[in-house]
Amino acid sequence: MGSLTFQRIYDVVKQIPPGRVATYGDVARMAGMPRRARFVGFALRVLPEGTAVPWHRVVNAAGEISVARLDPAAGAEQRALLEDEGVEFGPDGRVDLQRFRWTPEA
DNA sequence: GAATTGACGCGGC
């Protein structure tokens, strides 16, 4: 891992507490890259298995699981993990961001 | 070293 860019994103994701979710844009902003929301997804995509990064707590601004588009199986897994932590999903399979969106506590 | 890509965000309609 020579890219500090990815490491910084992983560090932020690790700070997301259980039962809470954050959007790609928020993670990017917390990592110090306001306009690099897409990069957050890129970083998680190359994320090797077995890493201590709670990638499942990262969803898009619509509160939906974006990974399901590339890997439906991973999408189902992500949702299962979140529900296990107490995160509720709407009828459309979207997370209730108004209640579970996590923001850095000043 | 240039072109392409992408787990996104947001303003407009």
Add this chain to the structure above:
DNA sequence: GGCCGCGCCAATT
């Protein structure tokens, strides 16, 4: 709430 299109920028090829 939903669909359309532009913008952003590092990593990959």
